[in-house]
Structure formats: C-alpha cells, structure tokens
Amino acid sequence: MSALGWSILGSSGVACLALAIAWRRWVTSEAALAEYTSRPVALRDAELVYMERLFRTSGPVGVVAKIDRAYRLPSGLLVLVELKTRWSNQPCRSDVIQLSAQRMAVMGQTGQSVASYGYVLVKAPTRPSVPIAHRVKLMTDEQVVALIRKREDILAGRILPRWPISLNTCNTCAFREECE
Amino acid sequence: MRKRSRRSDNGRIVSASDLAQMGRCERLVVFEHLHGRRRTAQQQRARERGVVEHERFYREGLATSAQAIRKGRCFIATCVFGEAWQTQVLRRFRDVALRSNAWGRRLIWCYYRVAPGICTCLRRWPVLQVPVRVVVGAIATGVRWWAGLRGGGRCRR
Numbered sequence: 383m384s385a386l387g388w389s390i391l392g393s394s395g396v397a398c399l400a401l402a403i404a405w406r407r408w409v410t411s412e413a414a415l416a417e418y419t420s421r422p423v424a425l426r427d428a429e430l431v432y433m434e435r436l437f438r439t440s441g442p443v444g445v446v447a448k449i450d451r452a453y454r455l456p457s458g459l460l461v462l463v464e465l466k467t468r469w470s471n472q473p474c475r476s477d478v479i480q481l482s483a484q485r486m487a488v489m490g491q492t493g494q495s496v497a498s499y500g501y502v503l504v505k506a507p508t509r510p511s512v513p514i515a516h517r518v519k520l521m522t523d524e525q526v527v528a529l530i531r532k533r534e535d536i537l538a539g540r541i542l543p544r545w546p547i548s549l550n551t552c553n554t555c556a557f558r559e560e561c562e
Numbered sequence: 563m564r565k566r567s568r569r570s571d572n573g574r575i576v577s578a579s580d581l582a583q584m585g586r587c588e589r590l591v592v593f594e595h596l597h598g599r600r601r602t603a604q605q606q607r608a609r610e611r612g613v614v615e616h617e618r619f620y621r622e623g624l625a626t627s628a629q630a631i632r633k634g635r636c637f638i639a640t641c642v643f644g645e646a647w648q649t650q651v652l653r654r655f656r657d658v659a660l661r662s663n664a665w666g667r668r669l670i671w672c673y674y675r676v677a678p679g680i681c682t683c684l685r686r687w688p689v690l691q692v693p694v695r696v697v698v699g700a701i702a703t704g705v706r707w708w709a710g711l712r713g714g715g716r717c718r719r
C-alpha cells in the first residue's frame with residue numbers, strides 16, 4: 383500500500399476514534415442533563431448519593447427496601463425519590479407507604495438522617511416527557527410499624543381486610559373473579 | 563403458583579413494595595399471600611414499560627455520578643495520600659461542614675480552581691509532597707477530632 387493509502391487509513395482511524403469519544407461524551411452529558419432536569423427544584427444543589435440500592439433494617443420489625451434514588455442536601459439531610467410510570471399524574475397512598483418504608487430502612491442501616499418528606503416522580507408511560515415531581519409527606523416510623531403489624535394481623539386472619547376506596551382498583555385487579 | 567417468600571407474619575422481613583400494596587387494596591394483599599402474585603396482561607405491559615423507564619432513570623443517575631466523582635475529588639489529599647483515611651476525613655469535612663454554608667461553598671469553589679494546579683506541581687516535584695503530606699495530615703488529624711465529624715456531626719439525629 384502506498385504512503386497516501388496508509389495516511390488516509392490512519393487519518394480515518396483517528397477520525398473514527400475521535401467521533402466515538404465525542405459520541406460517548408455527548409451521550410453521558412445528555413444523560414446527566416436529563417437527570418438534572420428531572421430533579422425537583424429543591425434538589426438542584428443536592429448530591430446524588432444512592433441509586434437502586436438495597437437497604438434493610440431489623441429494628442422493631444424487619445424491613446427491606448430498594449430505593450430508586452437518594453439525594454444529599456448541602457445540610458447533610460437525605461431525600462428519597464421514587465420513580466413511577468403511570469398515566470395519572472398524582473402520587474398514591476402506596477407511594478407514600480413505599481417511601482416511608484424506604485426511609486425506615488435507610489435510617490436503620492446507615493444511621494443517617496432522612497427527610498420526613500420525599501418526592502414521587504410521575505412519568506407518563508409512552509411519552510418521552512420529563513417526569514413531574516410531587517412532594518409527599520412521609521409516615522413516621524411508628525405509623526410504618528403499625529401498618530406492618532396490621533398487615534400481619536390481616537394475613538393471620540385476625541382482622542378482615544378492607545375493600546379499596548377506588549373502584550378502578552377492582553376493575554384492573556387480576557383477582558377480581560375470586561374476590562367477587 | 564409460588565407463594566410469596568417475604569412475609570412478616572412469621573417474623574421475616576417485609577419489603578417496601580409488599581407493604582405498599584396495603585395502600586392499594588388490603589384484600590389484594592391477602593390474595594397475593596395465598597396465591598402468589600398475579601398480573602393481567604395490561605399490568606404486565608405496564609410493568610415492562612416501568613422496567614425500561616427505571617433502567618433509563620438508572621443510566622441517567624450513573625452519568626451524573628460519574629461527573630460528580632470527577633468534580634468531587636479532594637485533589638491534594640488524594641494526590642499525596644491516595645484513598646487513605648486522611649482523604650476520607652477531609653472529604654467528609656467538606657460535605658458536612660463546608661457545603662452547609664455559603665462561605666464554605668465559596669471556599670470549595672476556590673479550592674477546586676486552585677488545587678489541580680497544585681497537584682500538577684506536586685507530581686512534577688515529588689520532594690514537595692513531603693511537607694504537604696505533613697501539613698495536610700495534621701489538618702486531617704485535627705478535623706478528625708472535631709466535634710462536628712465525630713459520630714456523623716450535626717446532620718445526624
């Protein structure tokens with residue numbers, strides 16, 4: 383191969399490498415930008431400290447929880463964030479319970495202070511949209527423990543389980559036939 | 563169908579997502595306990611969409627963490643000590659004591675402007691690392707016994 387051929391091949395290789403590096407940097411910065419824009423405004427100065435991490439505590443009752451994200455505010459306080467994909471743009475009671483149990487598990491395992499509020503990021507299932515953040519007040523540890531005890535009582539047959547408030551829950555339930 | 567493995571009625575651990583079902587429907591909790599988890603086709607599709615979104619959410623978080631790690635190093639201590647306890651103590655001091663107030667954040671900002679240049683000098687003339695190691699080590703020892711960092715400091719309950 384001539385010198386011209388080698389130089390064209392070499393410069394093409396260098397150009398491909400540069401393009402690959404530029405593409406990787408662009409993808410990374412785009413993903414980081416997407417993360418930043420999806421944050422609630424109150425967490426703009428916060429540091430992302432935990433992602434998809436499992437916590438467990440064996441305190442008064444055993445709880446295991448996998449958190450989606452936890453941010454540390456400049457004051458040192460941790461704030462939990464949970465992503466939900468659904469059409470209705472509002473947090474549910476189950477989201478609050480889940481975040482409260484996560485809070486109990488994180489505090490129990492790490493001993494760090496976790497905020498008494500959290501954020502539910504609701505994203506529409508098929509739209510490439512930015513998730514909308516909803517701030518929710520979390521349950522106290524005592525309330526979580528009481529709920530766990532109540533669950534135990536229901537499963538042991540000591541308490542009758544209640545029907546859901548919304549009829550829509552029944553309409554989409556896989557156990558509808560047995561339940562009716 | 564398989565029964566649920568995590569139950570609290572016999573003293574075992576309950577997961578946050580299982581507990582969250584109590585907020586949806588208490589009868590559903592009982593049915594799932596007796597018969598295992600069952601989903602309609604619509605719920606299955608929604609779950610798969612949710613998994614995809616969560617993976618994207620995780621990747622976005624990873625990208626942010628990678629950038630934060632590049633920006634968040636304690637440059638000089640890492641340069642002279644590596645990942646030693648001194649570095650961890652100083653990093654913790656930065657996060658707990660300095661980041662909590664405006665003057666501290668300004669100080670961090672100034673430090674990040676100056677420190678990479680100092681590290682370049684330290685790497686070029688390794689003999690300078692000895693006095694710097696002594697000074698930074700003394701600061702780290704002092705900070706280690708500072709009340710604000712012992713047991714997690716004021717950010718802990």
